Amino acid sequence: MEQNIKIVLPEIPNLHELDVYIQNGGFNAAKKAFTQSPDDLIEQVKKSGLRGRGGAAFSAGLKWSFMPKTTDKPKYLAINGDESEPGSFKDRQIFEYNPHQLIEGILITCYAIGAKTAYIYIRGEYHKWIRLMQKALDDAYSKGCIGEKMKDTFNTEFFCDIYIHKGAGAYICGEESSLMNSLEGHRGYPRVKPPFPAQRGLWGCPTTINNVETITNVPKIIENGWEWFSKIGAEKHPGTILYGISGHVNKPGVYELPTGILLTELIYDIAGGVAGNKKIKCVIPGGSSMPPLRGDQLEGIRMDAESLKAAGSAIGTAGVMVMDEDTDLLRVLARITKFYYHESCGQCTPCREGTGWMLKTLNRMIEGNATSDDIDLLIEVANNIEGNTVCALGDAAAWPVKFMLDRFRDEFEKYVKTDVSLPVRNKVHAMRGTVVPLVDVKR
Numbered sequence: 456m457e458q459n460i461k462i463v464l465p466e467i468p469n470l471h472e473l474d475v476y477i478q479n480g481g482f483n484a485a486k487k488a489f490t491q492s493p494d495d496l497i498e499q500v501k502k503s504g505l506r507g508r509g510g511a512a513f514s515a516g517l518k519w520s521f522m523p524k525t526t527d528k529p530k531y532l533a534i535n536g537d538e539s540e541p542g543s544f545k546d547r548q549i550f551e552y553n554p555h556q557l558i559e560g561i562l563i564t565c566y567a568i569g570a571k572t573a574y575i576y577i578r579g580e581y582h583k584w585i586r587l588m589q590k591a592l593d594d595a596y597s598k599g600c601i602g603e604k605m606k607d608t609f610n611t612e613f614f615c616d617i618y619i620h621k622g623a624g625a626y627i628c629g630e631e632s633s634l635m636n637s638l639e640g641h642r643g644y645p646r647v648k649p650p651f652p653a654q655r656g657l658w659g660c661p662t663t664i665n666n667v668e669t670i671t672n673v674p675k676i677i678e679n680g681w682e683w684f685s686k687i688g689a690e691k692h693p694g695t696i697l698y699g700i701s702g703h704v705n706k707p708g709v710y711e712l713p714t715g716i717l718l719t720e721l722i723y724d725i726a727g728g729v730a731g732n733k734k735i736k737c738v739i740p741g742g743s744s745m746p747p748l749r750g751d752q753l754e755g756i757r758m759d760a761e762s763l764k765a766a767g768s769a770i771g772t773a774g775v776m777v778m779d780e781d782t783d784l785l786r787v788l789a790r791i792t793k794f795y796y797h798e799s800c801g802q803c804t805p806c807r808e809g810t811g812w813m814l815k816t817l818n819r820m821i822e823g824n825a826t827s828d829d830i831d832l833l834i835e836v837a838n839n840i841e842g843n844t845v846c847a848l849g850d851a852a853a854w855p856v857k858f859m860l861d862r863f864r865d866e867f868e869k870y871v872k873t874d875v876s877l878p879v880r881n882k883v884h885a886m887r888g889t890v891v892p893l894v895d896v897k898r
């Protein structure tokens with residue numbers, strides 16, 4: 456497999472500077488794109504097999520094709536740079552090292568979907584990257600690569616504007632519908648879908664939302680052709696991915712490599728193996744919300760959407776979190792759950808209440824006051840959250856609990872008292888006077 460291919464982060468010194476970007480062929484893809492029809496471009500991106508890098512791995516070209524062709528409303532493009540999933544830290548590399556390729560990708564996408572305005576939504580705390588991205592936009596504006604001057608620069612009738620929108624620092628604002636609410640100036644509550652953003656997005660108008668990395672791939676697909684892209688990496692999930700590797704590895708960081716690379720190769724050859732040569736206990740392959748994998752079952756697992764699904768997990772944002780044999784998984788799970796409890800917007804009951812119940816139960820386990828029933832209670836609460844909420848934050852909170860307990864039950868059994876059990880499964884209700892009084896509890 457060709458490992459040296461770099462699409463979104465080429466190793467060219469000072470590529471973040473506009474002149475360097477242009478000297479290296481920057482904006483040639485946009486020039487080429489503006490001579491083609493929008494439908495042709497959508498078809499090329501569809502055929503390339505490019506899938507979203509923001510978590511769900513949905514076909515980018517197919518998403519663009521959902522935008523209505525005939526509408527009298529303005530259309531919008533929103534670029535998702537909220538990047539708040541624990542273990543995920545790759546989009547900011549693009550803001551820092553290759554912002555103009557993102558800009559060029561935005562121009563081509565706007566042209567393809569018929570949008571005149573694009574917003575780059577960046578998490579508010581990312582001051583450095585907001586500043587760097589704004590500088591790149593200012594430079595591109597003054598060179599006539601964005602805005603009305605595009606007409607002269609690219610000899611085209613098409614032009615569009617790009618704005619940065621700073622979030623206020625909320626994980627939920629990375630969810631596409633709450634991102635739109637936040638952009639409109641409202642509280643970042645997710646919206647019920649349908650209607651989907653292409654039907655009713657920003658200010659009720661057709662909107663496409665894509666991740667930063669997804670759109671940064673677009674210029675290279677147009678420049679080199681969809682066949683070229685479709686042959687890189689895994690057949691059904693082609694291209695490269697920015698793998699963000701963290702945890703107990705010798706060389707944590709962001710690495711651009713083809714999809715479909717072996718997870719073990721990524722950990723041992725690319726990230727330098729496990730610190731202190733310890734064994735791996737657990738790996739979360741796609742950011743903290745994805746189902747964790749057992750360290751003794753990593754052989755043969757490849758890093759693409761299909762392979763990870765078959766292995767019982769998901770590619771997510773390709774944020775690979777490695778935990779060695781000495782890791783206390785109870786504390787890891789409690790920390791992850793605390794994050795989702797804190798970030799729940801509170802709009803729907805299973806997520807708002809369930810994340811809190813899971814956290815309380817895990818803390819009870821840490822304090823040594825849990826019973827053997829608590830493991831099943833946790834799985835039951837997680838099952839009641841999953842699929843029953845307005846947005847996927849509910850699933851994100853439920854999966855780590857459900858799969859960690861299922862796959863590492865032995866680890867959690869160590870923390871519970873087997874000789875204590877309660878007569879009813881749901882001990883929260885058991886605290887109420889309507890069920891068996893606590894004095895009758897078998898001890």
Ligand SMILES: Cc1cc2nc3c(=O)[nH]c(=O)nc-3n(C[C@H](O)[C@H](O)[C@H](O)COP(=O)(O)O)c2cc1C
Pocket residue numbers: 506507508509510511512513535536537538539540626627628629630631632664665666667669670846847848851
């Ligand atoms: C709770 C939650 C947080 C999310 N955070 C992000 C994020 O920070 N960045 C991102 O690109 N997608 C995030 N997503 C996924 C987006 O909703 C959306 O699917 C994505 O931006 C689409 O882009 P893509 O198709 O290019 O991947 C999140 C989803 C959920 C449910």
Ligand code: SF4
Pocket residue numbers: 627644645798799800801802803804806807844845846847848849
């Ligand atoms: S699942 Fe959680 S974060 Fe999503 S809308 Fe419901 S309460 Fe809010």
